[in-house]
Amino acid sequence: MTEKASRPATGARRPYLIVNPHSGGGKASRFRIAERARAFGAQVFLIDHSLPQDLAAVARRAVDDGADLLGVAGGDGTQALVAEVAAESGLPFMVVPAGTRNHFAMDLGLDREDPSAALEALRDGLELRVDLGYAGERAFVNNVSFGAYAALVQDPAYREDKIGTMVRILPEFLARHEGPELVVRAGLLTVDRPDAVLVSNNPYQIDDPAGLGRRARLDSGLLGVLAARAETPAETAARLRSGQTHGLTRLATPDDVVIHADVPVVPVGLDGEAVTLRTPVRCRISPRTLRIWLPRHRPGVAPTGWRPPRRAVVQASRVGRSDGPHTT
Numbered sequence: 001m002t003e004k005a006s007r008p009a010t011g012a013r014r015p016y017l018i019v020n021p022h023s024g025g026g027k028a029s030r031f032r033i034a035e036r037a038r039a040f041g042a043q044v045f046l047i048d049h050s051l052p053q054d055l056a057a058v059a060r061r062a063v064d065d066g067a068d069l070l071g072v073a074g075g076d077g078t079q080a081l082v083a084e085v086a087a088e089s090g091l092p093f094m095v096v097p098a099g100t101r102n103h104f105a106m107d108l109g110l111d112r113e114d115p116s117a118a119l120e121a122l123r124d125g126l127e128l129r130v131d132l133g134y135a136g137e138r139a140f141v142n143n144v145s146f147g148a149y150a151a152l153v154q155d156p157a158y159r160e161d162k163i164g165t166m167v168r169i170l171p172e173f174l175a176r177h178e179g180p181e182l183v184v185r186a187g188l189l190t191v192d193r194p195d196a197v198l199v200s201n202n203p204y205q206i207d208d209p210a211g212l213g214r215r216a217r218l219d220s221g222l223l224g225v226l227a228a229r230a231e232t233p234a235e236t237a238a239r240l241r242s243g244q245t246h247g248l249t250r251l252a253t254p255d256d257v258v259i260h261a262d263v264p265v266v267p268v269g270l271d272g273e274a275v276t277l278r279t280p281v282r283c284r285i286s287p288r289t290l291r292i293w294l295p296r297h298r299p300g301v302a303p304t305g306w307r308p309p310r311r312a313v314v315q316a317s318r319v320g321r322s323d324g325p326h327t328t
Contacts, residue, residue: 009092009125009293015042016067018058018082020074020098022049024115027098031116033073037096040122043067047074059085067091069122069293073115075099076142077273083290084139087132092291094121101272104141107215109298120295129288130218133201136277138270140201144283145269146259147179148196148228180261180279184227187255191227194249197259199283200224203252221287225251257283 017037019028028034034044045058059070059082070086071094072079079095086093096118097105108128111117135144184191191197202215203224215224227249251257259266261279268277 007127009121009127012069012092012122012293013041014067015040015069015071015094015122016045016059016062017042017071017073017094017096018045018047018055018078019096020047020072020078022047023074023078024099024102027115028073028096031098031114033096033098033116033119036116036119037071037073037122040119042071042122047078055081056085060089063089063091069094071096071293073098076102076104076271079104080139080141080271083132083141086291087139087286087289090291092127092293094118094293104271106300107218108292108294109300110294111299117295117297120297121293124296125293126296128219128292128294130290130292131201131221131288132286132290133199133223133283134286135199135268135270135283136281138275138277140271142271143198143200143224143269144271144281145199146197146266146281147182147194149198150179150267150269150274180263180266182266183260184225184249184257185260186223186225186251186253186257189249189251189253191249194227194229196226196228198224198226199257199259200226201285219288220252221254221285222252223254223257223283223285225249225253225257227251254285259283 015037017033019034019037021028021034034046037044043062045062047053047055055078062070063085069092070082070089072082073096076099078099083093095102095105095108095110096115097110097112098115099105102110102112105112105118108130133140133144138144181193182197184194184197200215200223202218202220203222204215204226259279259281263279265276265278266281268275268281
């Protein structure tokens with residue numbers, strides 16, 4: 001992400017931060033996020049995992065009580081829940097990367113080694129407007145996955161080593177996955193019976209066929225789509241290791257992406273969290289709907305060499321069929 005379209009972020013009088021003390025192996029506690037946030041004048045809500053809690057409802061109560069900024073110190077799944085409330089309320093949102101991987105924070109350029117640095121946004125920050133993805137009524141900041149991708153999310157090793165786990169076991173998941181039969185439709189494109197589908201809030205870089213790396217932009221107004229169909233485990237593993245896109249359908253589109261299935265409910269990975277959604281699942285992009293407050297000084301910026309086009313692009317593939325013209 002660049003700061004070309006940013007503006008100064010100042011004036012939050014009643015910031016509200018939801019803190020997951022156990023996320024990322026206890027990152028929030030190690031970096032004293034709650035104490036430091038209170039020093040900046042924020043009200044802090046500590047998640048108690050011994051109690052059932054609706055974090056979206058917690059955030060909405062905070063808005064009703066006068067909060068003028070919402071933030072989360074935790075992983076991407078929690079970020080998405082509260083980001084949705086911030087977007088619908090028109091309030092700014094602050095990301096404190098206290099989770100394990102924090103892909104959203106990575107693409108925002110935040111310091112994932114020192115999550116407390118994100119709190120500087122309350123004192124000297126910039127505001128960027130970024131897109132927010134929706135799968136049905138659920139928001140996502142990174143991606144939503146179906147089929148073998150969704151099954152992979154439930155593997156215990158996935159949280160600790162996403163890329164390693166993907167390369168190690170996705171080929172077998174694709175070969176033996178016996179989930180619902182899926183059909184993907186977006187504009188003129190139809191992909192029949194893919195074994196794995198990933199829909200992302202802005203496309204991943206073109207050299208990242210597994211969808212686990214970085215996004216050059218978070219404000220393109222485009223959904224990214226990756227769909228894969230198994231041939232043999234060896235061929236799938238070779239494609240993932242080499243970065244080849246052969247055998248994958250790849251799409252960047254402003255259109256809604258609709259996932260149909262032969263069952264009424266499907267398992268889904270929503271920003272790495274295992275959930276179920278009713279079918280068909282309509283995925284859409286809400287352009288520049290989320291106001292993100294960021295510290296001025298961030299150690300990482302997304303690569304700038306690639307920019308998705310303002311039209312659908314489909315990588316030639318044996319996975320599905322296109323009912324209209326496509327480019328490669």
